[in-house]
Amino acid sequence: MLDALRRGATTWVAKILLGLLIASFAVWGVADVFRLGGGAVIAEVGDTEIEATAFQRAYTRQLQAMSRQMGQPVDRDFAVALGLPQQVLGQLMSDATLTAAARDMGLGVSDEALAREIADDPNLRPPGAGSFDRGYFTRLLRENGMTEADYIADRRLFSIRSQLTEALIGGLTPPPAYVELFDRYRSETRSIEYVVLETGAAGAVPVPTESDLTTWFEANKGDFQAPEYRDVSVLAVTPETMADPTTVDDAAARAEYDRTIAAFTTPERRRVRQVLFPTAEEARAAAERIANGVSLDAVIADRGLSLDDVDLGMITREEIVDPAIADVAFSVEAGVVSEPIEARFGGALIEVTEIEAEIRKPFEEVKDEVKRTMAARDADRLVADTYDEIEDARAGGATLAEIAQRFSLPLITVKTDVTGLDTRGDVIASIPQSADVLRAAFSSEEGDETDPVRAGGGFVWFSLDGVTPAQDRPMSEVRADVVAAWTAEQVSDQLADKAEELAEAVRRGGDFAALAATAGMEIRTAADLTRASQAADFGPVGLEAVFEGPSGHVAAVDGHGETQVVLKVTDVTVPPFFPEAADSTQIAGQLRGQIGESLLTQYIDETQKALGTSINQQVLQTAIGTPTL
Incomplete structure (x- = not known):
């Protein structure tokens, strides 16, 4: 198939087609490139069938990608x-919809155009490969179970879908007014002054009457429900539960x-000072000066170095790269300048100032x-x-209690809610x-045959004994x-009323600072807030x-918490x-993508309504339960 394409195209582009096809495995992914024949149909779009094997491959690829992202x-x-x-x-059904619509419109692509399109795509060049590698290409096809003909056919479908997509949304340009409004929304800044009303400002809360509590409880009874509890027996077989240190003798x-x-x-660690010299001769000359009474600090200064420059810190022998220096550094006594060392790249003198013995x-x-x-x-x-x-015992009808007794394993029996709390909380x-x-x-459900849960290097079995x-x-x-809940609600309501009273007084022209001072509150300010700011005293609302x-x-x-905030906008700045x-060009690009995605989604939805779609839920559940890894 590839050879036929090569012969059909007359330009140089076709001659490098093979080398450029390889990377499309990464670009379009399994959903586009792999269409496996045979097997159950998981969904249909019009007359187009999506096979379960194709879904399984695409689903597995996404699982693996998600696993890599989550680590x-x-x-x-x-x-x-x-x-x-x-x-x-x-996504598979969307691809099938676009393919069906493109075919109904008579869209197609010639061999030469397909070759040129692939060759011109910069995403299709394998890293480090400047030309086609037949061995690499053949191996990639073999590993993914497809032929050259399958690959070319699927890339052709992608090209046809791309033509339709380009015709639908390729020329979209967001209106300038829309871009400007979006820019204003993002970049507008505001400054405010505000006060925070703590719960103490709510005032005294009356003692509730029995009628108050009864009426309130009936309206909020669901908040005090006892949760569903389940009686669960748990049997764990893990390295920790199976390990028996008493079986290991002292020898x-x-x-x-x-x-x-x-x-x-x-x-052992030592604090080492290392002075390097270009040659061993210079190191010997410095050693002679030290022998004649010159301090190592003076030698360091003469070389234009600071004490920090020569201090290697507290290090182990393995942390010193040069073996000759390491041997001397871990043999010389503390406070003694070493003899000249013939190091890898010249000469050296060493002084150890502190020693931590091996433990x-x-x-x-x-x-x-x-x-x-x-x-x-x-x-x-x-x-x-x-x-x-x-597992053999379970298959034979044994209960977890019987299995625990047979293998001398602890059986844990609990009554728990869904969060893992007992009846006492x-x-x-x-x-x-x-x-x-x-x-x-x-x-x-009670009576279900459940699979064991993986737990590190082991397994946990459970049985549902009651609900x-x-x-x-x-x-x-x-x-x-x-x-407590009734009182908290009263405090919240009274505090909200106090806040609204203060806000209304400011709206009527009252001096915010004076009103706040009268109420014993301090005016705070926040400047240059945007819609994306993180406010210290109040949240998104x-x-x-x-x-x-x-x-x-x-x-x-x-x-935040139980507080109320009264705020006043003092400045509005629109750049x-x-x-x-x-920035404006970037915004226009983002809006273009959002509008295009919205229009394409609407087109796919309407086309699917016209063509008709169906999903075989039984096949879907089977495919989900047995992904091909």
């Missing part, structure tokens, strides 16, 4: 919670200690630690063996890998909490209020707008 493997449940399967399938531990002695040794922990001090480490290492093998045996610390176990336990539904508590049980009106605008808003400025 740790992303499991299926987390990916599903983020909606990753729907995002991947949505074996001593041998391991001797083998890993460096781990229990803090090496080696004795065997008896670390014996237990060594045994634990050895036992944990042996436990890795035991974990694998025990996993197989437990205390954290249950005994659940290993608690976040994952709780998530799985609260996603299960206590969430239920309302009587007020007598939560009376103290009800009184308060910042939004700063930009709600003109200069002189007054507002009362919620502050001049220059359409040709770099």
